[in-house]
Amino acid sequence: MIALIRCIKSDFYKLGHTSIPWIHLLIPLAGALIFLLYYHTTSKNSITDIEGYLEVLAIAFPLLIGLISGIVIEKEEQAGGFQVMLCTSKSKCTMYLSKLILLLLLGTFSIALAVGVFALGFHVLPYLFYLKAGVALIIGNIFLYILHVFISIQFGKGASTGLGVAGSLISALMLTGLGDYIWYFVPWAWSVRFCHRMFEKLNSPAFSAEIVLDIQKGLFVMLFAICIAFAISLFWFKKWEGRKSYE
Template sequence: MYLLKILSSEWIKTKRTTIRLIVFVTPIIYPIFMLWYFSRYNDPSSWQIKIYGGFFEVLTVSLPIIISLFTGLISYQEEKSGNFINLLAGPVSRAKFYFGKLFLLILSAIVDIFLATFLMLLGMRYILHVDNIHYDLFLQGVLLSVIGSLILFSMHMLISFALGMGASIAIGGGGFLISAIIGATVVGDNIWQFIPWAWTVRLSQVPMLLMPEAKHAFGMQLSNLYFQELLKGIVPAIICFILVTIIGLIWFNRWEGDKSYE
């Protein structure tokens, strides 16, 4: 219950800010754009797998820059409202403050990605008229996209409060390029599991291995490869998320409100 109160308090702080604009507008605009894009194609043999791959690839490649902006805005908001006084001298412990903001970020991402996917599925059914939609695999894509991006939330929370919004966005921009190159191309086939920015892209694409279209194209059962790819991404993603979150919490408890560049 107390966590819900903290989440509610953190959400109220975002009223009339750019944060809410991002949260409310992005999951609506994105599927509309993707539906318009795929409305120009109609290849029944591979249409659904192309829609899935394109939808989640563009989404997950963009997550590093979106998360860096989101966390940067939250840090900037706290800095401008009393130079972090609520964090440093408020009644809420720093640990609860830290987890409240982190959970708000993650929860917002879950809701946004799910909503965008839900609207995309509706569009596929009623606008594009795609047959036999693999709803379960799209939902897997949502879950794996979130799991792969968890470390980015912890990392950018730490960067935003330690170095400021500018540094967070700059690193997010670099992460965007890395995710596009390592996560979305063959360049990263042998190294993606070691690159945090590539995890969300690669994991989101794994459910495609279970689509009948993929099995038909490769002429083989891909279930073993499916589980191998899952383990390669999920294990480091969860372990590193926990480690970075603990490091961030320790730093948060010792922080005095100054930035390293000051």
């Protein structure tokens, strides 16, 4: 545990002189302020406006996850062709976990900032609702971070970014009728669908029990997938010896 904490601190220090911390600060802050300005000048402070903002946030994150994961792993590659990660055999999984936790912490900060600033400026619903929505966005992205760390290490930043673009498109598509019956099994749909179902529960109290069961089904599938993906990724990285170009 101490070694892991040291690795995370080291990774944060490495990123301190890059644009990545600023990206996680400025993009969510700018997004929240732009939506607040737009809503305060054109809308009637409706619940639909909040739903629209959170869904846009959920749709944008797959792309951001793909891009940021690719950049972080690319910097590790540029520092010596993954030699730091590969040569520390006693703590190989620790190095992998450090990168994953770093990305999850940065993503959590961005979501908290984006939702928190918007909640302060658009206090139509209780803060508890915004908190639940923020948690839904965070846990809905965990699988994507695991996936994109793998893609970035194995195939590079281009592949991770390309998958991120496709993921955002899939996420938007899952809001249509096409996603009604398959969203449980589509990782890019989890965040946006959890938020969507929360608003359906709010707007349709008569169907509350049915919606809660639907959310619980999605949560079960998602948590199961996260556990399996995490275990497989650890096993894979422990055996990984570098890309073919380095062998």
